[in-house]
Amino acid sequence: MPIRTLPVFKAFRHMLNGVAAHWRPAFRIAAPWLFLITVFTIWNVKSHPFEANSPFSTTVSWSDGLTIVINLVALSSFAVSWHKFILRDEPLEKVIPFRVDHWVLNYIGRNLLIYLICLVPFVVLITGLVIAADLLKPLLIALLIQLAIFGYRMSLSLPASAIGDTTTGLKRSLEITKGNNLRILGLLALTYLVLAVALLALFIVATLFEALQPNLAIISTFVLGIPVIFIQMILTSTMFTSLYGFFVEQRDF
Numbered sequence: 001m002p003i004r005t006l007p008v009f010k011a012f013r014h015m016l017n018g019v020a021a022h023w024r025p026a027f028r029i030a031a032p033w034l035f036l037i038t039v040f041t042i043w044n045v046k047s048h049p050f051e052a053n054s055p056f057s058t059t060v061s062w063s064d065g066l067t068i069v070i071n072l073v074a075l076s077s078f079a080v081s082w083h084k085f086i087l088r089d090e091p092l093e094k095v096i097p098f099r100v101d102h103w104v105l106n107y108i109g110r111n112l113l114i115y116l117i118c119l120v121p122f123v124v125l126i127t128g129l130v131i132a133a134d135l136l137k138p139l140l141i142a143l144l145i146q147l148a149i150f151g152y153r154m155s156l157s158l159p160a161s162a163i164g165d166t167t168t169g170l171k172r173s174l175e176i177t178k179g180n181n182l183r184i185l186g187l188l189a190l191t192y193l194v195l196a197v198a199l200l201a202l203f204i205v206a207t208l209f210e211a212l213q214p215n216l217a218i219i220s221t222f223v224l225g226i227p228v229i230f231i232q233m234i235l236t237s238t239m240f241t242s243l244y245g246f247f248v249e250q251r252d253f
Contacts, residue, residue, distance in 0.1 A: 003176065004247055006183040011246065012190045014253040015238045018086065025092040026234050029081055032097040033074035034226050040070045042222060073100060076107045079237040083162035086241045087249070103162055110161045114170070118151045149185055153177040159244035168248050176247045184243075191239050198228045 019026075077099045084090040084103075125147065128140045153174050160168035177184065206221045245251040 003178055004180075004250070006180045006187065006243075006246060007253060008183050008186040008190070010253040011187055011242050015191070015235065015242050018238050018242075019234050022085070022092070023234060026078075026082060027230060029092055029095045029097070029099070030074075030078050030230050030233055033078060034229055036098075037067075037070060037074055037229060038222055038226060040067045041225075043067075072108060072111070073104070075233055075236075076111060077104045078233050079158065079240070080104050080107050080162040082234070082237040083159040083241050083244075086238075087159060087163050087245065103164075106161045107158060110158055114151055114154050114157075117154070117170075118147055121147055145185065146181070148188070149181050150174075152184055152188060153180075155240055156244050156247060159240050160248065165248070168244075173247075177243075187239065187243075191235055194235060195228075195232055198231050202228050 080103045081090075081092060081095045081099060085092050122144070125140050125144050129137055129144075132140060154170045156173035156177065157169050159165075160173075202221065202224045205224055242253070246253065
């Protein structure tokens with residue numbers, strides 16, 4: 001199979017068009033998870049013993065860990081349904097709330113494997129940034145960016161696990177995306193720019209509410225955080241779907 005060259009702006013436009021066309025049914029399946037994430041986030045914030053002498057208590061670690069697990073399961077559950085909808089035309093209307101089946105568990109497992117592969121070099125590079133001389137820090141930052149691209153290239157195997165494609169694993173994902181590092185970085189930059197704008201808007205609104213009434217700032221942050229989380233879920237899932245469709249299934253944008 002010939003190596004394809006990713007058209008960054010076409011891919012990004014294709015992502016936005018897909019989100020614009022199908023965000024309503026996508027929000028329906030995401031809404032129960034968004035509610036659960038919000039509840040656990042509020043519980044996590046309230047469980048932090050801010051007045052305690054040590055911030056590393058058992059309560060904090062358990063609440064943080066459980067919140068991370070809920071977020072991972074929620075994102076994986078949504079992503080599996082989204083991949084199946086885009087790549088295999090499985091209707092979102094038939095997705096049951098809080099879907100956690102073997103497809104979702106496979107997706108979580110593949111996700112964790114990618115994280116584990118990247119974990120050791122990530123820790124080494126972060127440690128290097130802390131202790132290295134200033135002259136070496138730009139090189140370490142460049143290596144961190146390269147590590148992130150490496151992880152996202154392997155993530156083409158995530159949609160594969162969601163639709164039962166057993167031939168597209170981590171190794172093949174790296175092979176078929178060879179030579180596209182800068183282009184994938186460009187697509188990542190555009191995607192996370194949208195997320196950054198959404199977070200900036202949330203920050204501005206929360207700041208305005210805080211000027212009026214401090215209690216409103218906390219409430220508005222949680223309420224407005226729901227669409228921000230949804231934007232993250234649907235954009236990242238669409239990005240992986242688009243990359244899989246382009247590189248694996250040879251689709252054009």
